[in-house]
Structure formats: C-alpha cells, structure tokens
Amino acid sequence: MSPKSIAQFVAVCxxxxxxxxxxxxxxxxxxxxxxxxxxxxxxxxxxxxxxxxRGLPLKIPRHGWGxxxxxxxMQFVLNFNFVYRAELYIPSGLLAVxxxxxxxxxxIFAKIILGRSITRQFxxxxxxxxxxxxxxxxxxxxxxxxxxxxxxxLGLTFAxxxxxxxxxxxxxxxxxxxxxxxxxxxxxxxxGAAVNAAIAGVTAGPPTWDWRPEYIAGLLILGIFASAxxxxxxxxxxxxxxxxxxxxxxxxxxxxxxxxSTLFEGYVWSVLAVAGTVIAxxxxxxxxxxxKAP
Numbered sequence: 001m002s003p004k005s006i007a008q009f010v011a012v013c014x015x016x017x018x019x020x021x022x023x024x025x026x027x028x029x030x031x032x033x034x035x036x037x038x039x040x041x042x043x044x045x046x047x048x049x050x051x052x053x054r055g056l057p058l059k060i061p062r063h064g065w066g067x068x069x070x071x072x073x074m075q076f077v078l079n080f081n082f083v084y085r086a087e088l089y090i091p092s093g094l095l096a097v098x099x100x101x102x103x104x105x106x107x108i109f110a111k112i113i114l115g116r117s118i119t120r121q122f123x124x125x126x127x128x129x130x131x132x133x134x135x136x137x138x139x140x141x142x143x144x145x146x147x148x149x150x151x152x153x154l155g156l157t158f159a160x161x162x163x164x165x166x167x168x169x170x171x172x173x174x175x176x177x178x179x180x181x182x183x184x185x186x187x188x189x190x191x192g193a194a195v196n197a198a199i200a201g202v203t204a205g206p207p208t209w210d211w212r213p214e215y216i217a218g219l220l221i222l223g224i225f226a227s228a229x230x231x232x233x234x235x236x237x238x239x240x241x242x243x244x245x246x247x248x249x250x251x252x253x254x255x256x257x258x259x260x261s262t263l264f265e266g267y268v269w270s271v272l273a274v275a276g277t278v279i280a281x282x283x284x285x286x287x288x289x290x291x292k293a294p
Contacts, residue, residue, distance in 0.1 A: 046227075132279035135280075
C-alpha cells in the first residue's frame, strides 16, 4: 500500500476499534433506528459541508441515484439496524471479532460480481478465522444467561455482515467508482438517515432524545469521526486496494474492541475464548498474506 493508504488504514482501525463500545452507550431510552438516523444525519451533513467548503463534486448523475439508494439501504439502514440490535444481546467486542470475517464474504462477492479470484491460502485462512469465531460464540453459549439471546445476537451479527459486504463490493464496481467518492457518500448517509427516520417513525413513534452527556458525546463521535471521516477513508481504501484487501482492518479492530469490552463491559475470558480469538486472528493473517490476484 502507498503511504496514503497506510495512513488511512491506521486511522480507520483506531476509530472503528473504539466505536463498538460507544454504540453500547447509544442503547437505552432512544430507539436504535432513531439513534442511527441521528448519527447519519450528522455524518452526511458533515461530509456535505466539507465537500461544499473544499469545492468537491456533489452532483450525482441521474443513473447514479438508484445505486446510492441501494447502497444506503444495505450499508446505512440494514447493516446498522442489525448491528445496533445485536449489541442488545452480545458484548460489543464479540461483535467486532465476528465482523473481522467481513473479508470472507467480501472476497466471495468480489469473485461473483467483479470476477476476482480466491486463492487456496485465502480459503484456508478464512476457514481458520471462521473456526475461531465459532469457538468464541461457543464460549458465549457456556456463560450463565439466556442462550436464545446469544443466538439472536449471532443471527443479527451475520445478517449485518452480509449487508455490509454487499455494500463494500458495490463501491468497487464501475458505477461505484464513477460517482464522486465523498459527495456520493454524503448523499448515501443522508438517504440512510431519512430511511431510518421513516422506519423509526413507523415502528417506535415520534423522535425521542437522550440528554445524557455520554449519549450526546457518543453520537457526535459516531456521526463525525466513525461515519463522516472513517467511512470516507475506508471506501477510498476499497476503491484503491480492493474490497477484500480493505477488510484487512478486521484484524486490529477486534483486538482494540475486545480490550475495551474487557475493561468496560466485564467480558469474561476462558481458555476457549482465548483460543478462539487467537485462531481467528491467525487465520485472518494467513488470509491477508495472500498475494493480490491480477
């Protein structure tokens, strides 16, 4: 990767490694869909203002709006509704480790949609990663509590992964590359905010708000840093180095997230959980060492 890509990679890891825990503080008196709507209204508004100040293109061709609507629906509506609700059932760090597997469906969808190849080494590493995550969830089922809740959290997590993966690969398609990077992302976030607000209005009623300082601070961090800045950097990485390679961020992010989950959520480790984490990360490293296909 170029120095610019390396800097983007590090920034994304540092920002997104902490946001899994911050999402936890968004859950409470405010319906998740309203929190998501607020988050992407802030993120999209921030990007829109930045593009206007810097003179970056914001005009979307007529044929691009359908693409943006589908992309926003996958990334900023379905994915985040699944993620926020999954955190009602499982620890944030565990969710982050599961999302490290994003590179697997990214590679599969990139093969189907973009015609990119998958090497044997990537497949072996991915199988190890899946086995490690399975061990982590197996450990979660051994803890006292509602096993049904863990199963629901697991299902929501992997539904979110699939939606996020499809949106990732969309960014690497010819049409995705044709649209203005930050301008398109700004409009997609605002579309996502509007759709989430509509969903929340139907399912949860009028807008609600939480005046806790941690909720407001978390919302600003998620809207400005985790959405406007991190997504801008991440999707530029996808366009530059590819969707499977950009998912390399999935290795350091869960390490940060699991550490924070241990400190602030009281995540309980066991031999099975430690082994699962190690195996998952080893598998992902093996997968990432695969030479880039031509």
